[in-house]
Amino acid sequence: MDRQQILDLYQWSDGTCFRHPAEGAQPTIHLKTIRPTAGGLQDVRACQTCVLELEIQHAATAAAESAPYSPGHVVRDLDE
Structure with a gap:
């Protein structure tokens, strides 16, 4: 599969990448929801x-x- 075919397997929405926050809003996928020790x-x-x-x-x-x-x-692999 080529790059675009792999990306097309996911549902994208604007968000901030956990590794590239300085890039601001861009197409992202939701990987996981965490509970920081500070709460929320x-x-x-x-x-x-x-x-x-x-x-x-x-x-x-x-x-x-x-x-x-x-x-x-x-995403599924992260949860396993």
Whole structure:
């Protein structure tokens, strides 16, 4: 799959990437909601660049473990 095909597997909405907050609002996916020790809830969102990097890491991990890999499951994998 090419870059755009992988990105098309996700639902995007404007938000702030947890790794690139200085970039401001940009297309992101919701990765997880966390409860900071200071209280409240905080959504963790990732931009397209970060999602592609996470996909590369998942593919490498799957290959190292001789496990199957298919893109589009970064969020599900984080919750497992």
